[in-house]
Amino acid sequence: MTSREIVVVAEHMGGELSDITLEMLACSRELTHSVGWHVTCLILTDDPKPFEALPLASDRTIVVQDPALGSFNPLASARVLQHVLKDLSPRLVLLGNTGVGMDLAGLLSYRLGAPVISGCARIRTEGERIVFTSRLCGGKLLAQREVQSGLAIALLMPGSFHRESGMQDQVPSAEVRRSPESLEALPVRFVELVEPKTEDVDVRKVPILVAAGRGIQSKENLEGVETLAKELRGAVCATRPVVDQGWLPRSRQVGRSGMIVKPRLYLALGVSGAPEHVEGMKDSELIVAVNTDPEAPVFDVAHYGATVDVLELVPILTEKIRTLRGG
Amino acid sequence: MKIAAILRQVPDVVEELVIADDGRSLAEDEVMYVTNEADEHALEQALILKGRHGATVTAVSVGGDEARDALATAVAKGADEAVYVPVPFGDRGDNHRLAAHLAPAMKEGGYDLVLTGFWSADQLDAGLAGLLAAHLSLPYVGGLVSVAVDASTKKATVRKEFPGGRVGVMELDLPALLGIQSAEQPPRYAPVSKVMQAKRTLQAKELGGSFPKEDGVRIEKLLKSDPAVRAEMLPGDAKAVADQIVRLLRERGIV
Amino acid sequence: MSLPSPVTGVETAGTREDFATGFLRRLYKLPDGERILSCLQCGMCTGGCPLGYAMDYGPRKMIAALKAGRVDDVLKSESIWMCVACYNCTYRCPSRVPITDRMIAALREELLGRGVGVPAELQAAFEKTVRYGNPFGESPKKRDAWTKEAGVDVRVLGEGDSADVLWWVGCFPSYNKRNRKDTVGLARILNALGIDFGILGSDERCSGDLRCTSVGEVGLFNLLYEHNSQELGKRDFGEVLVGDPHAFNALSKEYPRLGTPLKVKHYAQFFEERLSELTPLIKKEMRVKVTYHDACCLGRRSGLYEEPRALLEAIPGLKMVEMPRNRENALCCGGGGGGMFLDSFIWERTRVPLPMQRVQEAAKTGADVLAVPCPLEISRFEDAIKTAGLEGRLRVREISDLLAEAMGLTGGM
Numbered sequence: 001m002t003s004r005e006i007v008v009v010a011e012h013m014g015g016e017l018s019d020i021t022l023e024m025l026a027c028s029r030e031l032t033h034s035v036g037w038h039v040t041c042l043i044l045t046d047d048p049k050p051f052e053a054l055p056l057a058s059d060r061t062i063v064v065q066d067p068a069l070g071s072f073n074p075l076a077s078a079r080v081l082q083h084v085l086k087d088l089s090p091r092l093v094l095l096g097n098t099g100v101g102m103d104l105a106g107l108l109s110y111r112l113g114a115p116v117i118s119g120c121a122r123i124r125t126e127g128e129r130i131v132f133t134s135r136l137c138g139g140k141l142l143a144q145r146e147v148q149s150g151l152a153i154a155l156l157m158p159g160s161f162h163r164e165s166g167m168q169d170q171v172p173s174a175e176v177r178r179s180p181e182s183l184e185a186l187p188v189r190f191v192e193l194v195e196p197k198t199e200d201v202d203v204r205k206v207p208i209l210v211a212a213g214r215g216i217q218s219k220e221n222l223e224g225v226e227t228l229a230k231e232l233r234g235a236v237c238a239t240r241p242v243v244d245q246g247w248l249p250r251s252r253q254v255g256r257s258g259m260i261v262k263p264r265l266y267l268a269l270g271v272s273g274a275p276e277h278v279e280g281m282k283d284s285e286l287i288v289a290v291n292t293d294p295e296a297p298v299f300d301v302a303h304y305g306a307t308v309d310v311l312e313l314v315p316i317l318t319e320k321i322r323t324l325r326g327g
Numbered sequence: 328m329k330i331a332a333i334l335r336q337v338p339d340v341v342e343e344l345v346i347a348d349d350g351r352s353l354a355e356d357e358v359m360y361v362t363n364e365a366d367e368h369a370l371e372q373a374l375i376l377k378g379r380h381g382a383t384v385t386a387v388s389v390g391g392d393e394a395r396d397a398l399a400t401a402v403a404k405g406a407d408e409a410v411y412v413p414v415p416f417g418d419r420g421d422n423h424r425l426a427a428h429l430a431p432a433m434k435e436g437g438y439d440l441v442l443t444g445f446w447s448a449d450q451l452d453a454g455l456a457g458l459l460a461a462h463l464s465l466p467y468v469g470g471l472v473s474v475a476v477d478a479s480t481k482k483a484t485v486r487k488e489f490p491g492g493r494v495g496v497m498e499l500d501l502p503a504l505l506g507i508q509s510a511e512q513p514p515r516y517a518p519v520s521k522v523m524q525a526k527r528t529l530q531a532k533e534l535g536g537s538f539p540k541e542d543g544v545r546i547e548k549l550l551k552s553d554p555a556v557r558a559e560m561l562p563g564d565a566k567a568v569a570d571q572i573v574r575l576l577r578e579r580g581i582v
Numbered sequence: 583m584s585l586p587s588p589v590t591g592v593e594t595a596g597t598r599e600d601f602a603t604g605f606l607r608r609l610y611k612l613p614d615g616e617r618i619l620s621c622l623q624c625g626m627c628t629g630g631c632p633l634g635y636a637m638d639y640g641p642r643k644m645i646a647a648l649k650a651g652r653v654d655d656v657l658k659s660e661s662i663w664m665c666v667a668c669y670n671c672t673y674r675c676p677s678r679v680p681i682t683d684r685m686i687a688a689l690r691e692e693l694l695g696r697g698v699g700v701p702a703e704l705q706a707a708f709e710k711t712v713r714y715g716n717p718f719g720e721s722p723k724k725r726d727a728w729t730k731e732a733g734v735d736v737r738v739l740g741e742g743d744s745a746d747v748l749w750w751v752g753c754f755p756s757y758n759k760r761n762r763k764d765t766v767g768l769a770r771i772l773n774a775l776g777i778d779f780g781i782l783g784s785d786e787r788c789s790g791d792l793r794c795t796s797v798g799e800v801g802l803f804n805l806l807y808e809h810n811s812q813e814l815g816k817r818d819f820g821e822v823l824v825g826d827p828h829a830f831n832a833l834s835k836e837y838p839r840l841g842t843p844l845k846v847k848h849y850a851q852f853f854e855e856r857l858s859e860l861t862p863l864i865k866k867e868m869r870v871k872v873t874y875h876d877a878c879c880l881g882r883r884s885g886l887y888e889e890p891r892a893l894l895e896a897i898p899g900l901k902m903v904e905m906p907r908n909r910e911n912a913l914c915c916g917g918g919g920g921g922m923f924l925d926s927f928i929w930e931r932t933r934v935p936l937p938m939q940r941v942q943e944a945a946k947t948g949a950d951v952l953a954v955p956c957p958l959e960i961s962r963f964e965d966a967i968k969t970a971g972l973e974g975r976l977r978v979r980e981i982s983d984l985l986a987e988a989m990g991l992t993g994g995m
Binding site for chain 2: 013018071072073074075098099102103104105106107109110111115116117118119131134135136137138139140141142143144145146153155186187188189190191192193194195196208232240244245246250251253256257258259260264265267286287288289290294295297299300301302303304305306307308309312313316317320321324325
Binding site: 341342343361404513515516517518519520521522523 | 691694695697700702705708709712713714719720721723799800801802804805
């Protein structure tokens, strides 16, 4: 009898569930609509209180409690998950395609002998089969994979589902367990969490953002972008490569490992639109992207686009807005 | 101290990606390969540690001919040893089998640290880092932006990225395997003359044994991303586009 | 008591000479490199350098330090990366020391080899050129995509093909959107003159001059040279026509020196030779006041001052005015010697950026148009015009663009 159990491995920080957890629940909910599947939300933590009474869109919530699970430790989590998952015997395990999920996928795959499908944007069932659609190569390719039977571990791309659908009207039954294994004296230890220095602008709070991508080409060209942002009464943010180059501080980075923003205007200049960046800005109200490559994935998420040269556009646009304001 | 840096080749997206006739893979003669960016950072981090501690760095390069060229560049940048791991075209992108294939040699190497990119642009299964760590039973964390080593206590202190710009400081006992997101400084430049010289004098060990044949990743369909919803493209030159953008912004009261 | 044996003497000579001696020895071996030894320390070089005021080691001091064996001191100086290859120093030096091409290049090569202090944008430009044959990181296959918009037939020569003239297009004219109309203009002029010409298409790679000869990436230059000379060898042609003055210098000077003799002309020379055929084709009067900027690579480096002027003067209605600093005294736009990629670095350390100074000088002449022969200058001067608030008062246009408009081949503006 094939299992019909889906286990969503939750991610959380500071007592709050991350958005990806809700998206994974939303994904499971969609899967369970047609066929009688069962969804368990599995939360590893040192304190169950923030999570026990959450109206999650799952059939039950299982909290595994242990002091060592207070902060993320791939080794501790993997040990716990290995046991619990063997016990629950699911058909599908959902992890986030994030720094947390990616740390767990390999270890779990090896210990459970299950295939992993990363970068999932869509999952659907076809009888006994589960069909996964993943994004690759900076979002330029889509790959479809199937798992006929047995356990599959999928890493879900943030932004593929609506977090609101991860909640429901009632609170599912919650169970608190102890860790099945001792989590002391591990060769991997969490030391401390460092919050970002926020002396700089918090791009999450600015309603107008002008994003600088690699197409800006040089630090010197950023000046023009800053001027444009100023005329728009907004702030400059950036993709990871621009921040890695040191052209802007890390606090301006938008994307998977940076800030998640939802401004009124997101003007993406020279941004290719790789999934890691898109994750951070796809919910913006108005996305206008400028990139000389007509095949850039950014045009899949933008509302409006243009293939003119960013360096040509910036001063012209700045001047028009300045004139408009009577400056 | 002995450090290994594992580099994989991935399809270069600057070139147009062409799907093969079977609809499940990329056309072999149209694909241009480039070293996976996160792996470049892994090599850079290894070289940074070499600079600090006088470690020896072994570059392990996986793939086809481009992988061999990548070794010359790695040596030109400062790697001490080179290992070439040939992988047939159809088997690239499968990290499960790659991890199994690499594990024995990585174990034999007796490395204090094995670094590789946290993820790769073409991966469809779990990242190589986590899988290899599992095979080798090594402590592992990924998504790292800095690595500090204390050789006397045999510990590594790393910084792992979390969303919202937060950073988790973690400690591992050596030997360990680390998944690098970005090195502490951008990958250094290797002048062409040095790379050419390295190419001429390269002595790469080749990893023997055939690539594992057991069931790995199987793609049913490969497509170019072509979603139903795309941006409305604004026509014209920069002036025309600027006019249209201003109009859009005015319509929405943003300006 | 034994005397030091000859073996010891030989041994000493065979041990590693100290770094400075080795560096100088290699420097002197470069073409004309030994002229450094004849330096008079007159200071004409630093005096003529447009950025000399900001260098702690101007060319004169660099030579003095090098000859005194203090190579490391020079290498620590940031001045090495401030050279924009304007060739003022080389041009004025009474001892004809090849300062730009050999001394600056050798110092940069040393730093590149050490991986120390290389500005990141330059590194990115190198890496892209190695991989894709152009500094933009665009696919080599798209190098001749511009021909689709040309409106005239632009023949791509394959292996074994022949043409009277091989047009070496160059990276900026091929890929940069801002130079597109000038490239198209040039194609249409050639077509109107009935010239039998062809291009290498996607087999053409960067000539290497802009980033390499004076920037110290000799290895990259050689790599590009090997590829390009091989591709040139596969085709049959009489002359090479070049639109990019940097490529002009690489192809006319370095390539023959390395073993590929070529007859190279910049389009200014090429068209000036054919003025009698061109003039009847000029249909439109253009009532503009034009001032001509002598690009360093055509002017000081190659002595081509009058040909571009002759072309402009052939356009009816066009009035020429000269800037105070013209011909061999022209002020560099700052784009050479890797300057195109070093602006952040250089402008942090200098006062008014060079292109700004130049467009202000042009505007003072009362000219409507600043005419240039080099594609890099288009971007640089256009940006400077905006920054200097001269938009609407001054326009920068390439000679090929002006000529094409006068011949009724393009719409003009």
